[in-house]
Structures are given as structure tokens and as C-alpha cells.
Amino acid sequence: MSVDYRPLTDDDLEQAVIVESTAFYNKPTPERLELLRKFFPPDWTVGAFIDGRLVADVRTIPMARRINASATHFGAIGPVACLSAYRRQGHVGRLLRLALERMREQGIPLSGLFTPHDALYARFGWERSEARKQYYLRPSDLRMRIKGALGSIEAVTADDWSRLDAIYRRYVGPRNGPLHRVEPWWRQNVLRHWEEATGGLGDNEAFVWKNANGQDEGYLSYYSRTMPRTGQFVPWEVVVRDFVSLSGDAYLGLWRHLLAHDIATRLAVHMPLDDPFADLVEDPRKVELPRAEGPMIRVVDLERALSRRPFVGSRPVSFTMRVTDPSASWNEGVWRIDAGEGQVQIERNNGDADVELSAGTLALLYTGFMRPDVAAGVGLLKVNRAEALEDMREVFAVTHPPYSNDWY
Template sequence: MEIRQLRAEEFDASVSLSEYAFQYKMSSEAREKAKAGFKPERVWGIFEDGELAAKFTLLPLETYIQGSSVPMGGIAGVATWPENRRKGLVARLLKYALEQMNEDGRPLSFLHPFSVPFYRKFGWELYCDYKKYTIPTGKFPAKVQTEGSMVRDKGGVELLDGLYRRFASSYNGTLVRDKEWWEHSVLDESTHYVVYYTEAGEPEGYALYKISNKVLTIDEFVWLSLEARKGLWTYFGNHDSMVTEANLKLVPSDDDLPYLLPDPRIPQESYPYFMARIVNAKSFVEKLRFRADGAESSIVLSLSDPLASWNNGTWRLSVSETGQASLEPAEAEDVQHMAACGVGTLTAMLLGYKRPIDLYRAGLLEGTEGAAVWLESKVLPARTALFDFF
């Protein structure tokens, strides 16, 4: 068997596998459009006797971590023909993907799982949840008079991205969007957007939305000030003669809107969303800021990784007096505090999805209680979110 990038002439083979695996049929028009935008260098396949047996797409993306951009490998479109399943082909592809990402200097990888247990065994772990609200128009936030103004469908991607960056960078795990991503993966012909401007003319929030069959679907709601939040909701409240309800999608898990509603008893749902995985533990740890307490200290961490052998082993995790971290090979000698976990648990902990002490109490972070307490004191609290899909 051979693992390699696809060639341009293998587009049809790639689409046929996707159609079968994900149970859809692409129209002739959509197929031609997809062919024009096909980037074979991003699609890797495993071939048997020259035939495509399984494949995945590796997207060169970036994500916000602690307010800064970090390279990330997005895995999508993992598919196998049924006659080739349970032969370990996907495991081989994922291992190969991790090797490629490690060589490219991408310390993180994200994917949307068809099955959480399936990807957990390969080291990926849930890192964010999202909420979904259904709000009848009679329960919308109260309309208020603001000093600012609303501008609809004017300003373009550059304006929206400037606001998005300020909002998204306050979370760990949100996507850094470029113009192509905005135009092809966020906006479409049916999407409207509205921007809130302050009295001084400064943009402070926006919403992406659609209206169909008397339902207002809000795909993205970004606000940088309380006034912007109020202004956007007043704008949507003025649609009360057009719509019967609003559906809010991909709302961050820390959102508090229901509590602020006049009547908060609305349908609310919470979903585990994307999974993440540390590709290179040393590289990722040393990019992070930890809590500084004026003195250097350390623990020993035993890390297990089923696919990335370079992460396996015993490490000394040190944090300097200024909060800078280092991860260096260590001996499992007699130490006061030692922790042990898998790469998935480490990912959830360092991204801020779960706190160290909670993972320790759940038995996912093992070792001494002192090591768990040390990690709890050093790992900075963070919020996680993702507003995109791939």
C-alpha cells in the first residue's frame, strides 16, 4: 500500500468515495465548481493496487490560543470504502497526518468526529461545546434605545473580520479566518449581516443571519460591548412582524443570554462539538503562558500517546518565575510530585476545556494529588469555542 497526496486527475475518485461514505450526491454543477477549486495537495490517500482505498483532507489552518495565532492542522473528509474498513487504514492515515503536521510545525490538530470514541482512541479529545437556542419573538430581549446605529449588508469581509478577530481571540480554539475562508466557508448568497456602530462611528458588533419561512436563523452573533449586544437584539426585535422565532446556532458554551431574557424558559440545547489533539507536546507547552508566582517550580509528567511516539515518555514540566514553560525529557526518579495522563487529557486541560483538579478527581489525570494541585495553580483559566465547521 502507498500513502501519498492525490493528483488532479484523481478528483473523481475522491468525490466518489466521499459521496458513498457521507451519503450524498453532488449535482453536475456543484461537481464542476468543486473540481475547479480542488486542491489535490491537501488530500492524502492510501492506495492499494493503484486504487484509492481511504483518504483524508489536511487543512493548513491557524487557531487562537491565549489571544495569539497558532498553526493547526484541520483534518476533514476521513473516508474509507466499506470493503477496506477494519483493516487499520484510518489509523495509518492519522499517524501519517500527525507526522506531516509535526514536520510542518503545527502543534495542534482539530477535527469534527463522526464518533467521539473512535477518535479518542487515537488521542483526539473534545475541546469545546456549543449551545443552541430557540427564542419565540415574544421572548426576545426587550427593545432599547441605543446611541448607536445599525448598518445592514455593507462593509464587507474586512470589517467583519476585524470585529470577529477581537471577539474570537478571547477564546481558545477559534479559527483564524482569511478572506477565502470568509467568502467560501462563512458567507453565502442567502446570508445577511448587520453591523452595530457607536455614536462615534466605531463598529462594535455584528450578526450573520438568514430569514426563511418566518424563522430567523442567527448563525453568528458577535458583540464587543453591552450597547452593541442591546442594539443588535433591538434590530432583530424589529423583525417581529416577519418572524415567529429565532434560532441561534453555535453559541459559545459560556453565553449567558437566557438568564438576561425577560422569560428565560426557552428551549436550550448543549452539544459537544469539535475535538482537538496536541501534535507536539513540547512545542505546544512552550508556546503557552502559565501563571507566574515569582518562583520557578516543576513536576514530572508521564505522557502516553498512541500515534505520536515523539510525545511518549517522561517529561519535566517547569514553569519559570515569569510564567514561561519548558518541557524536557526527565527520568522517573524519586520525585515529590508526578502526574500521568494521555495526550487527549493533556489537550483538554491545556486548552482550558477541563480544569486539572476536575480531571484528577475523574481519574483521567493520575499521579500525586500535589501534582494535580500544582497544575491547577499553574494552568491559566480559559474559555473554548469554535464558530466554524470543516
């Protein structure tokens, strides 16, 4: 039996559709193959081949992620697929390590993925490092306490993606977590959704909110789907894919539009952790707030990731840290960090470490998801010099809590 781990070629794409569809209990369709050929170059995906047959694959989409008003190259992982007969045999682990090596070679210092299987990916250095607030509510049950200035709502189509992108760019500029978007991402990911019933893509509805002067200040993208029948009538859910506002009036106007969906049984909206919607309605107890999770993040290349991360701390700092990273050996060892005047400098060091941490802990500090003192307080960070905690807090300061509108 021969086993080979390598990037895919054009000749492997039909096998990739079969593996990825079967692994997630779907059916391979011509539309899936067409989308794969059109939008995903084969060498973005690495595969495990047994006797020439593809049995598992991992795809990395090269993107850019915002942090502290700047952008960092980012590898969005997904899907990670393996046929059931070949699971728990180490193939996915080998492919994840290969993906890490290739990202490093390509100058991509940061990676992320969405998954319900945290334990698997934590073994390879990914850690839950973003969060989001999820709202479930019945629109007819709620009224806003604050009205805001009047504006107007205008329906738009996928051909208006650049208009939405202009709003989005203004919104994400200073933030931490959002991804840069290109036209195919807008058309296929933001303004469309996957329909399980048909095995194809369906169009979203999209609306722009304009102020009294006719200026665009926000937008929505959403779709509706049926819920399991519990009575005589079929219940409907409205799922919001994107909610972006540039002003308080736009924020309130977009919510008024969503709450006008009186016949919907449920409205599902995800927002940043600091979003205050539930406190702005007359009856906040009618808003459900279930646990919601963002992506798992991984620092692929520590030296490049930190040196290109804008420093927004309040004073110059210096400390040393020892990183343990068995899946990316180039990150392991003791590093000296010096930061000031908007920049971070990093170099290897042969001395003792002020702090010690794993690759997973590094990820949640890097994004600002957890403060160093909190990580130390729960055993995720070993502190050998107490003063280093305050220095770390300065280095890993962020302008906004980490949050991304996107799924990948």
C-alpha cells in the same frame, strides 16, 4: 491487491470528490470539484488507494488557533471519508496516523475536528475539548429585559469581509479557541452556507452594528431555511453562523435585530459557554438549551505545543508528567515542565512522574476545557504527588473558556 497511503495529487481530485460525496450520502457535482481545486491544494489530503483507486481520504487544513492572547499553528481535520465497502478495515486509522506525522513534520502542534463519532477519534488521541452553548427559541416569544444604548444596523456583503474581519480580530485577540481567518474562509465559510436541497453554496445575510458615533462594534452572519411542514404554513428557521460583539450595547443591539424575525418559527444561535442571554430575557423558560458540542482537539506535538503556549499562571511552577500516546510515539514518556514569567519550558526526563495521563486527557487540559483536579477526580489523571495538581492548574490556566465560532 496493492494498498498505498500517500498525499493526493491533482490527478486524484476527481476521485476525492466522489469518495467524499458518496461517503456522506451526497452526490458528486462539478461545483464540489471546482471548490476543491480552487481552495484545497491536493497535498493537504492523504488517501488510501487500493489497486490505484481512492477509497478513503483525510484532509488537514493548516490554520492558526488563538490561546491566551497568542496563536498556535493548527490543523483543522475534515473531511474524513471512506467508502462503505472499505470501512472497518483500518484505512482511516492509517490515514489519521499519517496526518499526524505530516503535521508534526510541518510544525503544526495542535489539531481539531468536528464529529458525532467520538469513540473512533478518541482511539487516536482526539478528545472533546471545547464546548458551546446552543440556543433554540421562537423570536416572537421573547423580549429583552435590558435595552442598551441606541445604535444602527447596516447590511453588508461578502465584499465587506475585511470590515467584518477587523471586528473579529479585536474580538478574538485575548480569547482561547477562535481561528485566524483569511479571505477565502470569510467568503466561502462564514458568509455562505451549504444548501442540501441544491447541493451548492448559498449566500448568508450579514449585518454590522454601529454605535451612535458610527463605529463598528459587532456583526451577524445568518441564513434561513425551511423546516418540516407540520400544518398549513411552511415553518422557517433562522440559523446564526457568527455572532460577534465588542460592547454590551452591540450585544443587545444584535439580539434585538435577531428577535425582530417574528415570522421565523425558530432561531438557532451558538455562543460561548459563559454567554448569559437566557438570563437577559423576560421569560427564560422559553429558551431551549440542548447539549451542544465543540470540536475534538488533539496535541500533535507535545514539546512544541507546550513550549509555545503562553503561561498565564500566577506563580512559577515545576512538575513531571508521563504521557501515553500510542498513535504519536514521539509524545510518549516522562516530561519535565517548568513555567514562569509568561513561558513554559519542557524537556524529557528520566525520573519518576508526578502525574500520568493519556493524549486525550492532555488535550482537554491544554485547551482549559477541564481543570487538572477535575480530571483527577474522575479518573482521567493519575496523581503520584498531590502538590503537582496545583502546579498543573497554573500551567494550564487560560484567559477565557475554550470556544470557536467556526466549523470545519
